[in-house]
Amino acid sequence: MARNKVxxxxxxxxxxxxxxxxxxxxxxxxxxxxxxxxxxxxxVCGDTRHCVVKPRQLFQCTGCGRQTSLTAGTIFAQTHLxxxxxxxxxxxxxxxxxxxxSIELGRRLGVTQTTAWKLKHKLMQVMMERDAGKRLGGRIExxxx
Numbered sequence: 537m538a539r540n541k542v543x544x545x546x547x548x549x550x551x552x553x554x555x556x557x558x559x560x561x562x563x564x565x566x567x568x569x570x571x572x573x574x575x576x577x578x579x580v581c582g583d584t585r586h587c588v589v590k591p592r593q594l595f596q597c598t599g600c601g602r603q604t605s606l607t608a609g610t611i612f613a614q615t616h617l618x619x620x621x622x623x624x625x626x627x628x629x630x631x632x633x634x635x636x637x638s639i640e641l642g643r644r645l646g647v648t649q650t651t652a653w654k655l656k657h658k659l660m661q662v663m664m665e666r667d668a669g670k671r672l673g674g675r676i677e678x679x680x681x
């Protein structure tokens with residue numbers, strides 16, 4: 537019998553995760569590359585010229601003067617959590633085969649259960665929306681549980 541490709545796919549170790557996403561700067565660089573893969577683009581006028589307002593970590597368009605944050609318009613917007621905490625939450629949600637409770641997630645992240653619950657549900661909502669348009673194909677097996 538062939539091995540289940542999903543069940544035996546290579547995971548990401550905690551050490552590797554810390555190497556890739558262990559600092560806030562690394563997480564900010566990843567979000568920047570997701571958001572503006574070809575460089576900053578103003579959400580209002582489309583200009584690419586900008587400066588950085590360092591104390592508030594904002595990008596200011598040189599063309600129209602609009603200020604925008606790295607997280608504006610994303611799932612990370614309007615939260616007081618570090619991006620590193622969000623990334624760690626994504627790691628724990630995706631690496632635990634049987635799922636993770638909000639109590640356990642809160643313990644691992646060092647946040648309250650309520651905060652962990654909100655994080656978990658926001659991330660699950662985004663994953664659901666991303667996969668909503670994808671149809672299953674081929675041989676589909678469902679466990680009796």
